[in-house]
Amino acid sequence: MSSDRPILYSFRRCPYAMRARLALHYAGIKLEHREIILRDKPQAMLDASPKGTVPVLILPDATVIDESLDIMKWAGAQNDPQNWLQATDFALITHNDTIFKPQLDRYKYPTRYPDEDCSGARDSCENYFALLNDKLNAASQLGGLTDYAIFPFIRQCANVDKDWFTALPYKALQNWLDAHLYSAIFQDIMKKHLLWQAD
Numbered sequence: 001m002s003s004d005r006p007i008l009y010s011f012r013r014c015p016y017a018m019r020a021r022l023a024l025h026y027a028g029i030k031l032e033h034r035e036i037i038l039r040d041k042p043q044a045m046l047d048a049s050p051k052g053t054v055p056v057l058i059l060p061d062a063t064v065i066d067e068s069l070d071i072m073k074w075a076g077a078q079n080d081p082q083n084w085l086q087a088t089d090f091a092l093i094t095h096n097d098t099i100f101k102p103q104l105d106r107y108k109y110p111t112r113y114p115d116e117d118c119s120g121a122r123d124s125c126e127n128y129f130a131l132l133n134d135k136l137n138a139a140s141q142l143g144g145l146t147d148y149a150i151f152p153f154i155r156q157c158a159n160v161d162k163d164w165f166t167a168l169p170y171k172a173l174q175n176w177l178d179a180h181l182y183s184a185i186f187q188d189i190m191k192k193h194l195l196w197q198a199d
């Protein structure tokens with residue numbers, strides 16, 4: 001199959017797909033959006049990327065990019081109007097993905113880890129919030145594409161128990177999250193799409 005636009009397989013509520021959509025939108029990339037559900041992945045997506053995670057970007061030359069961070073980097077390499085790639089804190093994004101996200105999963109879905117004691121997961125998430133809050137007290141944004149890469153995960157964690165999140169003493173983080181949630185770009189990338197059906 002060939003297309004003159006990149007194809008993006010995406011799932012609306014997936015934070016990895018959100019960060020990819022944010023970066024693609026920032027770069028002004030016109031694409032064919034294919035909305036999927038995780039319990040019934042289209043064969044065409046699995047043929048392109050057998051690991052079966054979203055987001056998956058397929059370029060017109062059939063190159064497949066199936067890691068969200070790689071999609072962000074690709075988008076920035078196409079068009080980077082605010083020179084954000086060079087300002088991106090990739091170490092902080094790695095911290096988000098490898099240290100915070102596993103704790104978020106254990107806090108949100110403890111039953112998925114029956115052999116583990118997940119009782120400390122929420123505190124671990126809070127430690128990360130404290131780190132981000134310090135950074136956001138020093139500067140209003142994390143810098144470059146870092147904010148887009150990270151805020152969808154903070155949103156997910158905040159939504160587990162909004163009262164808990166709102167009561168935390170991290171005003172800079174809370175204000176930063178709110179600003180991103182109400183931003184025009186976030187409203188745009190969260191628009192609903194019909195489920196994609198193969199012809």
Ligand SMILES: N[C@@H](CCC(=O)N[C@@H](CS)C(=O)NCC(=O)O)C(=O)O
Pocket residue numbers: 011013014015016017038039052053054055066067068069
């Ligand atoms: N490392 C991948 C992770 C992507 C990922 O795990 N996405 C989740 C949805 S949020 C997924 O597709 N999971 C597969 C499934 O639940 O079947 C990336 O950054 O793109």
